[in-house]
Amino acid sequence: MINESVLLESRTLRTSVLERTEVLDKVKALSLLPDGLHVTTAMVAAYFEVGIKTLESVVIDHRDEFRVNGYQVLTGPELTSFKEVSGLNTRAAAIALWSRRAVLNAGMLLRDSKVARQVRTYLLDAETEVRTRPVDNSVHRASWAELDERIDTRITDVLGKTVVPMLNVLIETAGEQRRELISLREDVQEIQLKLVEHDLQLSRLQRGQDVRALTGVIGTIDAMTWKEFELHVAELLRRDGCTDVEVYGGHGGDRGVDITARTADGRTVAVQCKNFAPFRHVLSGEMQKFLGSSKVLHRADVALYVATCAFTRESLAIAAQGGVTAVHRGLLEAWSAGVRLQVLR
Structure with missing residues (x-):
């Protein structure tokens, strides 16, 4: 029902959902710089599993939009000051910094990234759920679908925030086992994406049941394939x-x-x-x-x-x-x- 291509076409729609940066962590762990606020272009490219040139091309095409959402290029005294405050160690004469909003913005514009497509799907599903969820103040027991969703979310959270960062550290210090560790990390990240897909399917199923039971004619139509x-x-x-x-x-x-x-x-x-x-x-x-x-x-x-x-x-x-x-x-x-x-x- 939700057509993710709308996000690729409409800046207005992209702007309306930019506060939902939490979907980035639901899909995959986003590593931040020591300041806890920014990421580099290389880190964004790694997150979306695309080349740096691909990402830079998107920035060139939508530079004004990215600037509004926190993308900036630091040089000279600004870069020196940032390195002192953040603890970033680099000899580059210029560095592009991305806020989480800017990263989410990229996720809505990268057409061919599998991770970006997951972000767009999760984002639009979350928006639809907010619009169609009826107000219910009663206390009720969790359904099996809700329980499965919590389990999926918990496992994804552990993989993204604990297992993958640990593997990253091991890869940096590994010798002969480096190739095996990289392969293991790829397997873990693939499991993350599978869990996200499962979570999305459960959310759609649950939302469809809720809409059919608790809303009128148009709500039932919205829940149709x-x-x-x-x-x-x-x-x-x-x-x-x-x-x-x-x-x-x-x-x-x-x-x-x-x-x-x-x-x-x-x-x-x-x-x-x-x-x-x-x-x-x-x-x-x-x-x-x-x-x-x-x-x-x-x-x-x-x-x-x-x-x-x-x-x-x-x-x-x-x-x-x-x-x-x-x-x-x-x-x-x-x-x-x-x-x-x-x-x-």
Whole structure:
């Protein structure tokens, strides 16, 4: 349901979640400089398991954004003063320092880093959980999923804050066993990532159960997978009298639409389904693509773009000009609750 690519595209969204630096430690231990506040470019590259040049390229492309979030390059007297205060031992004439916010910022921009993808997924899942979790003041016993999540988090914490740092020290002082220790460290870090993936799966499962039980129609829709959402929309079409309803399910044979059908009076229908996160917007380019698929390729009489979020002003203008019905979050909720779409009558 959550599309992590939004973080790569939207600086506004990245800014809105930059306070959640704790997700860095949930995914992997982040080593800090002696001052306890900063890390170097090499340390950030090691955390995300990318090359330093890759990281520097991202900084160049988004330099102003990183500066706002605590990235700075020290030279001259500033560098000398920092080395005295922090105890950092380096002969470099300049050094780039990263705050935890800047490191999280990098995690939202590094497209191909496995660790960065874990950070983005964890970050967006945490945001969704906050929005959908109902207020519950009662005392209740922990479920098995909650217990497993605590165990996973505890093990990940121990591995990241104790085992990996200990291995780092041993590697620095090791002789013949250095290669074996490095291999062991890689295995431990792989276990960390597996535990994070398990934790994410449990969180989604638990949140889906909570939403279905304790919230209304739109909450239930938010908890659906993309496949469940397409089937839900297909059932709404059948409820409103459509026939020959076919769900393509992302198999590639749909030529740019997710569902086709025929209205009760014989008109052809083409539907695009997007169960985006609520804070996402359907962009103009996405609407243009569907307009071409529905009207040109399918020659549909009725084109529906059904989304669990809002549409940008530009995408709505394109929809109106091209004859596409934009079913936004509010209209989707009403449709799901029993209101029939006007265009299907």
